[in-house]
Structure formats: structure tokens, C-alpha cells
Amino acid sequence: MSETLNQNAVDLQEAMLQIGQNAKSAAHILATASSAEKNSWLNAMADALDASTETIIQANKTDMENGKKNGLSDAMLDRLLLTPERIHAIADAVRHVISLDDPAGKILSSTTRPNGLRIDKVSVPIGVIGIIYESRPNVTVDAATLCLKAGNAVILRGGSEAIHSNLALAKCISDAAIAKGMPAGAVQVLPWTTREAVGIMLKMDSYLDLIIPRGGERLIRTVVEQSTIPVIKHYKGVCHIFVDKVCDFDRALTIIENAKCQRPGVCNALETLLIHKEAAKTFVPRIVKHLQERNVELRGCPQCCELAESGIIPATEEDWYAEYLSLTLSVRIVDDVNAAIDHINHYGSGHSDCILTTDMETAETFLNGVDSSSVYVNASTRFTDGGEFGMGAEIGISTDKLHARGPMGLPELTTYKYKIYGSGQVR
Amino acid sequence: MSETLNQNAVDLQEAMLQIGQNAKSAAHILATASSAEKNSWLNAMADALDASTETIIQANKTDMENGKKNGLSDAMLDRLLLTPERIHAIADAVRHVISLDDPAGKILSSTTRPNGLRIDKVSVPIGVIGIIYESRPNVTVDAATLCLKAGNAVILRGGSEAIHSNLALAKCISDAAIAKGMPAGAVQVLPWTTREAVGIMLKMDSYLDLIIPRGGERLIRTVVEQSTIPVIKHYKGVCHIFVDKVCDFDRALTIIENAKCQRPGVCNALETLLIHKEAAKTFVPRIVKHLQERNVELRGCPQCCELAESGIIPATEEDWYAEYLSLTLSVRIVDDVNAAIDHINHYGSGHSDCILTTDMETAETFLNGVDSSSVYVNASTRFTDGGEFGMGAEIGISTDKLHARGPMGLPELTTYKYKIYGSGQVR
Numbered sequence: 001m002s003e004t005l006n007q008n009a010v011d012l013q014e015a016m017l018q019i020g021q022n023a024k025s026a027a028h029i030l031a032t033a034s035s036a037e038k039n040s041w042l043n044a045m046a047d048a049l050d051a052s053t054e055t056i057i058q059a060n061k062t063d064m065e066n067g068k069k070n071g072l073s074d075a076m077l078d079r080l081l082l083t084p085e086r087i088h089a090i091a092d093a094v095r096h097v098i099s100l101d102d103p104a105g106k107i108l109s110s111t112t113r114p115n116g117l118r119i120d121k122v123s124v125p126i127g128v129i130g131i132i133y134e135s136r137p138n139v140t141v142d143a144a145t146l147c148l149k150a151g152n153a154v155i156l157r158g159g160s161e162a163i164h165s166n167l168a169l170a171k172c173i174s175d176a177a178i179a180k181g182m183p184a185g186a187v188q189v190l191p192w193t194t195r196e197a198v199g200i201m202l203k204m205d206s207y208l209d210l211i212i213p214r215g216g217e218r219l220i221r222t223v224v225e226q227s228t229i230p231v232i233k234h235y236k237g238v239c240h241i242f243v244d245k246v247c248d249f250d251r252a253l254t255i256i257e258n259a260k261c262q263r264p265g266v267c268n269a270l271e272t273l274l275i276h277k278e279a280a281k282t283f284v285p286r287i288v289k290h291l292q293e294r295n296v297e298l299r300g301c302p303q304c305c306e307l308a309e310s311g312i313i314p315a316t317e318e319d320w321y322a323e324y325l326s327l328t329l330s331v332r333i334v335d336d337v338n339a340a341i342d343h344i345n346h347y348g349s350g351h352s353d354c355i356l357t358t359d360m361e362t363a364e365t366f367l368n369g370v371d372s373s374s375v376y377v378n379a380s381t382r383f384t385d386g387g388e389f390g391m392g393a394e395i396g397i398s399t400d401k402l403h404a405r406g407p408m409g410l411p412e413l414t415t416y417k418y419k420i421y422g423s424g425q426v427r
Numbered sequence: 428m429s430e431t432l433n434q435n436a437v438d439l440q441e442a443m444l445q446i447g448q449n450a451k452s453a454a455h456i457l458a459t460a461s462s463a464e465k466n467s468w469l470n471a472m473a474d475a476l477d478a479s480t481e482t483i484i485q486a487n488k489t490d491m492e493n494g495k496k497n498g499l500s501d502a503m504l505d506r507l508l509l510t511p512e513r514i515h516a517i518a519d520a521v522r523h524v525i526s527l528d529d530p531a532g533k534i535l536s537s538t539t540r541p542n543g544l545r546i547d548k549v550s551v552p553i554g555v556i557g558i559i560y561e562s563r564p565n566v567t568v569d570a571a572t573l574c575l576k577a578g579n580a581v582i583l584r585g586g587s588e589a590i591h592s593n594l595a596l597a598k599c600i601s602d603a604a605i606a607k608g609m610p611a612g613a614v615q616v617l618p619w620t621t622r623e624a625v626g627i628m629l630k631m632d633s634y635l636d637l638i639i640p641r642g643g644e645r646l647i648r649t650v651v652e653q654s655t656i657p658v659i660k661h662y663k664g665v666c667h668i669f670v671d672k673v674c675d676f677d678r679a680l681t682i683i684e685n686a687k688c689q690r691p692g693v694c695n696a697l698e699t700l701l702i703h704k705e706a707a708k709t710f711v712p713r714i715v716k717h718l719q720e721r722n723v724e725l726r727g728c729p730q731c732c733e734l735a736e737s738g739i740i741p742a743t744e745e746d747w748y749a750e751y752l753s754l755t756l757s758v759r760i761v762d763d764v765n766a767a768i769d770h771i772n773h774y775g776s777g778h779s780d781c782i783l784t785t786d787m788e789t790a791e792t793f794l795n796g797v798d799s800s801s802v803y804v805n806a807s808t809r810f811t812d813g814g815e816f817g818m819g820a821e822i823g824i825s826t827d828k829l830h831a832r833g834p835m836g837l838p839e840l841t842t843y844k845y846k847i848y849g850s851g852q853v854r
Contacts, residue, residue: 027798028768028772028796028798031795031796031798032796033794051428111816111817112520113597113815113817117810117815119816119817126828126829127798127828203632207652209828209829210828210829218449224632224655225655228651228652230658230827230829231657232829248851251851252467253553254853255851255853258853258854259853262853262854322602322684328646337587341455342687345455349528367846368458368459369455369458369459371454371455371458371551371554371844372844373844373845374844374847375844375846375847376847376849377846377847377848377849378848378849378850378851378852379544379847379848379849379850379851379852379853380849380852380853380854382853382854383544383847383849384840384845384850388540388854389538389540389546389845390538390540390546400657401553401554401636401637401842402637402657402829402842403659403660403829403830404634405842405843405844405845406845409809415828415829415832416832417798417799417800417801417802417832417833418800418801418802418804418811418832418833419794419804420802420803420804420810421804421805421806422803422804422805422807422810423805423806424675424678424681424805424806425684425805425806425807425809426681426682426685426686426689426806426809427685427689427809427810427812
């Protein structure tokens with residue numbers, strides 16, 4: 001028994017290394033592929049998705065049946081479900097990526113040194129990117145097409161609940177593009193959803209250049225703990241709005257409502273409201289009433305509970321760190337903009353934070369002092385998104401500070417190299 | 428006994444967290460410091476180094492005596508040694524950094540969206556940077572000043588052999604700058620050189636944003652294995668020159684000699700020479716003679732050993748991976764530019780590689796196909812260096828692909844944030 005297990009472990013290790021090698025070989029070919037070639041592969045993928053709708057839905061049925069057997073919630077089952085309309089939408093998303101500018105091969109800068117060396121800094125694909133994600137099968141195609149458009153090979157590892165759908169989607173797009181000349185290792189889905197396979201993948205730093213985990217905080221923490229490959233991620237979005245003492249308070253009601261209520265389950269939704277002490281007396285009762293009418297549960301600091309007429313739960317220390325992802329909001333009264341900045345830099349997640357003010361000097365203090373990817377004046381935090389930022393597509397959002405910060409589009413899927421043109425220079 | 432050990436472990440953990448907190452608080456102040464303020468602190472540091480030469484040399488004497496007792500090699504003792512001239516040179520290096528452009532606070536791009544939101548992408552300091560390094564005490568000051576110039580707080584962890592010198596240097600520069608208003612946590616040297624302290628530091632991802640290890644491959648691998656903080660590094664420099672079939676062969680001798688012999692112990696020195704098979708018959712005997720006259724030990728592929736008159740050792744598979752860091756060179760005959768690219772992408776380290784050719788089409792194939800930070804045509808690989816690239820200063824060289832690739836100067840010590848100016852926009 002133990003011998004069989006060991007043999008299996010050896011086989012898995014070898015199979016994973018083979019996947020890594022295939023991806024790296026493909027990446028070297030992709031790095032020199034033209035925009036026209038890459039677009040022709042993407043086009044074949046989009047058409048194949050439309051043509052293979054029936055096959056994909058059959059595979060998805062298996063996942064749906066297993067999901068029901070395993071007691072997945074209705075919300076999770078809905079995320080898992082593929083319909084002809086949804087598959088067509090996935091294909092159209094691929095076509096949209098074709099229309100975007102190729103981020104690779106751009107000359108970022110060019111200098112000629114006194115000794116005559118010309119040094120060009122040129123954008124190039126990153127190489128091999130690993131995506132680790134949960135449930136939604138559309139991520140399989142979205143992530144693959146964005147990586148490929150930028151010239152990267154991709155290794156996809158989805159959740160076990162979507163494995164049949166993911167494999168069917170990957171086979172469909174990969175076969176179609178390979179028929180048009182795409183190298184075979186360019187898009188690979190791991191057929192194993194075990195922890196062992198991920199564990200091996202996260203140590204394959206000779207083959208993978210970047211890991212992007214997409215999912216819950218727990219998944220992401222595990223990836224960061226284990227990986228010897230650079231990881232870009234966001235753990236969570238604890239977003240703040242600070243209401244300054246001078247501000248358009250009517251507009252504040254609308255912006256706060258939008259940031260909290262429009263889609264409370266997403267990472268750029270509002271979690272904590274900070275209010276300047278000089279605005280608190282009049283504004284706290286107004287905003288409390290406004291939000292309670294919209295079924296928002298409020299948790300406040302002692303001063304805030306005092307000012308509100310009723311129905312505010314006292315906030316605990318944990319509330320200031322909390323990403324509720326639901327219609328719950330913590331509210332705290334602070335002394336001034338600096339106290340707001342300190343609160344955000346201490347309890348926040350570096351995602352998206354906003355000041356509502358009519359004083360542009362205070363606004364600049366806030367913009368400069370808050371250490372987050374996206375800092376707003378007088379607008380909802382809900383705009384932190386590749387599409388809303390005009391990037392055309394989004395592979396994820398980073399609260400890291402290295403390489404990419406905030407919404408990540410196609411340019412963030414490239415790195416650069418220096419090309420140096422000499423005429424015999426020596427040191 | 429065990430209780431004492433546990434108590435010490437708790438104390439160390441707490442002391443490390445305090446250092447992290449101090450650094451993070453300082454970083455938030457540094458992020459809004461003006462260029463003039465930062466330069467005034469750097470100026471105070473440079474003057475203090477000159478003024479405290481005697482004290483620093485006393486501390487260095489302790490390290491030198493311990494080093495001799497512990498049997499450090501003459502080369503290591505020389506790297507450790509501080510003299511009045513060397514300290515003055517360190518102070519002048521600080522003054523040079525003052526003269527460089529502040530990389531933070533630059534507007535990298537600005538877009539106005541159809542809904543009126545203005546999105547500015549602005550360069551900002553990374554935050555808190557940890558530098559882990561060996562022996563040379565000048566790194567303490569060089570790394571601290573570059574980090575500070577870009578607005579970052581820094582935690583320095585040098586080698587045990589230089590601990591007295593490092594602490595004296597850090598105290599000297601830190602005290603002087605604090606007297607001019609620099610926040611106290613901006614520059615900190617760990618007083619412990621134990622593995623435990625580094626182990627704790629590498630998990631302090633709530634306080635540190637980036638680790639840059641500088642030293643041998645073993646040190647760097649340990650850091651990557653343990654760290655939950657992003658790491659930028661280069662393990663080694665296995666640099667190649669490929670001699671194409673058409674090329675200025677006289678100039679090739681000079682470039683190869685320069686890349687191999689001028690300073691063989693550095694990461695951008697040549698380690699493997701690849702020669703096009705059609706050039707091999709005439710060029711192999713010439714380059715072998717040329718290099719043997721310069722005391723270079725050669726290890727060749729079978730064909731190469733056959734073509735050389737004498738004295739080439741047959742190369743093993745390990746030779747193609749080797750970073751000799753000495754007057755040893757491996758030589759291999761390859762079929763064409765594609766075989767050269769495949770060899771480099773397989774055995775190389777992604778550092779610096781060069782083609783010598785007069786055929787610019789082949790040159791472009793090589794420039795595009797080789798997956799390295801710096802790819803050269805007709806020049807020595809020895810130019811991969813911040814100074815030679817015109818960056819003015821260098822914090823290290825990256826063979827990673829994320830965030831920074833190749834020589835890293837001041838701009839690579841910044842990240843960016845988005846500042847979004849609205850007028851009430853909601854989604």
C-alpha cells in the first residue's frame with residue numbers, strides 16, 4: 001500500500017514537471033509570436049466555444065449533479081452553472097480581448113550611452129503564469145485568453161467542483177488554437193484537484209514565473225505560505241469612506257449608499273465609514289437613518305452609538321478589520337483627516353479608500369497619506385475595476401505593491417527586457 | 428533551561444515586531460516627505476560619516492579582530508575592512524545619491540473617463556524594504572540611502588562578521604538624520620545576526636513590503652523558501668556569448684576576453700561561449716589560444732575538444748549550468764542561432780547574454796528569443812550594471828521577471844498608486 005502511494009507521488013511529481021516543461025517551451029515560442037498569430041488563435045477559441053456548446057454543457061451537467069449531491073449552496077451552484085447564453089458570453093469576452101492592444105513588444109524607453117551603446121527597454125511577456133481559482137468555470141477561459149494575448153503560457157488549476165467543466169472548456173479552446181499553430185503547452189488545465197498537485201506546482205520556480213490566486217483569503221494565504229514563485233494577490237478589500245467636516249452631505253448619502261449597497265459582496269464595496277467629529281452631530285443621524293432604510297446593519301464606536309437615535313450595535317476591535325461582504329457597515333467618528341489616514345493605514349487592506357470633502361488641500365493630504373492602491377476623492381470605491389479604469393479587461397486586483405497595484409489589465413501581464421545594441425564596446 | 432529559551436524566543440518575536448511597527452510608522456511619514464527633506468537627511472548622514480570616522484573604525488577593528496580569530500580569508504577580511512578613505516568614499520556615495528532625481532511623486536499617466544473621473548497613476552515609495560546581505564559594511568549605508576531617497580523605510584540585516592561595523596554605521600547616519608527630523612524607524616539595523624531573527628523577519632508581511640537578499644545563492648534560496656514577503660533577487664549569473672557564423676572575429680576575441688577576464692568574480696562575467704558550427708573550424712583554435720595565453724581554463728564539448736590543439740578539458744553536463752566566478756570558461760559548438768537560444772534558455776540564469784554577429788536579422792532573432800534581463804549584440808556582458816546603464820545608482824540586479832528586471836536603480840524602489848478625482852460619481 002505504502003509503495004503504491006509512493007509510486008503515485010513519483011508519478012504526480014513527474015507529470016507536474018512535464019506540464020511545467022511544456023508550458024516553458026510554449027512560452028518561448030509565444031514570446032516571439034506576432035499579434036496577428038495570437039489573435040488568430042483567440043479567434044479560433046471563440047468560434048470553438050460557440051461550436052462546442054453542447055459538449056461543454058454535458059461536462060457541466062456532471063459538475064452540477066456532483067455539486068447537488070455534495071450539498072453546494074444555491075449561490076455556488078449558480079456560479080458553477082453554464083448555459084448556452086453564458087457560453088456565448090464567454091466567447092464574446094474572448095472576442096473583446098482580440099480587439100485590445102497587444103501589450104508586448106512596446107519600446108518603453110531608449111537611451112544611447114556616451115560609449116555608443118543603445119539600450120532599449122522593451123515590454124515582453126512574463127513567461128509562464130499559474131492561475132489558482134475556485135468554482136466559476138468562466139475564469140478558465142478569461143484567464144487563459146488574457147495571458148495568451150500578452151504572450152504568456154498559462155497553467156490553470158480550478159476548484160474540484162468545476163473540474164469537468166474546466167477540462168471541457170480548456171480542451172475546446174486549446175484544440176482549436178493548436179489547430180491554428182498555437183504551441184501545445186500554451187494553455188493547460190491541471191487534471192488533478194488535489195492539494196499535492198498544487199503543492200508541487202507552487203515549488204516549480206524553474207518553470208513558472210508568476211502565480212495569481214483568485215479566491216477566498218484562506219486559499220490565498222496557503223498559496224503565499226507555500227510558494228517559492230512570486231505571487232500577486234489581494235487577501236481582502238476593507239474599503240473606507242471618510243466624511244470630512246466640509247463636504248456635500250447630500251451627495252455623501254448617495255456615494256455611501258452606492259459603495260455599501262450596490263453590490264455588497266465584492267472587494268471594492270464599503271466596509272467602514274469614518275466621520276469627522278465636527279460633522280458627526282448632524283451627519284450621523286442622517287446617514288444612520290438613510291442606511292437603516294436600506295437594511296444596512298450598523299456597528300458603531302461609542303460616540304457614534306450615542307449620536308444615533310437607535311439600532312446601532314457597538315463595534316468591537318475586530319469590526320475595524322472586518323470585510324463583511326454583506327449589508328453590514330462599521331462607523332467610527334475620528335478627530336480629523338490625519339486620524340482617518342491612521343485608521344485606514346492600520347486597519348485597511350490597501351485596496352480602495354475615499355474622502356468626501358470640498359477642501360482640496362485636505363483631499364491631497366488624504367490622497368498622499370493613505371497607503372492604498374486606489375484613493376478616491378468624492379466618488380464611490382466601487383470604481384476600482386479594470387473595466388471602469390479603462391483597461392478593457394482585468395485579470396485581478398492587487399493589494400501588493402510589487403509589479404502591479406490595483407486593477408491588473410494586459411500591460412500588467414508583461415515584464416520588460418533590455419536589448420543592448422553595441423559595436424564592440426568592452427569595459 | 429527550556430523555559431529561558433522560550434522566554435528568549437518570545438522576547439525576540441516581540442522585539443522584531445516592534446522594529447517592524449517602527450519601520451511601518453516611519454514609512455507612512457516618509458511617503459509624504461518632500462525631496463528637500465529627504466535630501467537634508469541624506470546630507471546630514473554624509474557629514475556624520477566624515478565626522479565619525481574614528482568611532483566607525485574602532486567598531487570595525489572589533490570585527491576585523493574577530494574575523495582574524497575566526498579564520499576569515501584575506502579576501503573576506505579585505506571586504507570587511509574600513510579605512511578613513513573607504514568611509515569618505517561611502518560618504519561621497521551618499522552625496523551622489525542626493526544629486527539624483529527623486530523617483531517618487533511622478534505622474535506616470537492621467538486619464539479622464541467618460542463619466543468624468545480623473546485617474547492619475549502616481550509613483551510612490553514601496554514602503555518598508557528589508558535588505559539581507561553579507562560581509563561588506565558599505566552596503567549598510569548604500570542600501571539605506573537609496574531606500575530613503577525613494578521614500579522607503581529600511582530594515583537592514585547584515586552578516587555576523589560585520590555586525591559591529593554595521594551597527595556603528597547605522598547609528599551614525601540614523602542619529603544625524605533623526606536630528607534633522609527623519610522619523611526614528613526609517614533606518615534600522617537588526618542587532619541580532621541569528622537565523623531566528625531572519626526567520627521572524629521573513630514572515631512579517633504585515634510590516635515589510637519587499638525583501639532584497641544580496642549574497643550567495645544559498646542565502647538567497649533560504650530567503651525565498653522562508654519568506655511570505657515578495658523577494659527580488661538574482662541567484663546567479665550564467666552569462667553567454669554566441670559567436671555567429673558571420674561576425675567580426677578579431678573584435679570577438681576582444682569582447683570575449685573582456686567578458687571573461689576583466690573581472691571574473693562578478694555576476695555579469697562570461698561563463699559559457701557558444702560558437703556557430705560554421706565558424707568553429709577557424710575560430711575555436713584562435714579563441715582557445717587567445718584565452719589560454721590569459722590563463723583561462725577551458726572546458727569544451729567533444730567537437731570543441733577535437734578542434735582545439737590541446738589543453739581543453741571535456742565539459743560535463745554540470746559545466747553548462749556552472750557559474751565559475753573564476754578564470755574558467757565552458758565552450759560549446761552549436762548548429763545555429765536557434766540552438767544557441769535553446770541552450771541559453773535551458774542552462775542560463777536569465778541575467779546577460781550576447782550575440783556577436785554582422786547579420787542584424789540573426790541579431791533580432793537572438794534578442795527576441797533569449798529570455799534574459801539584458802540581451803546584447805556586439806558588446807561585452809560586463810555592461811549589465813546600474814551605473815553603466817545610466818541609472819546613477821544600483822540597489823541590485825534582478826533575474827526575476829516581476830516588478831524589476833536587470834539592474835535596479837531608484838525608480839525600481841517605487842511602486843504606484845491611483846489617485847481618483849471625482850465629483851459624486853456612483854456605479
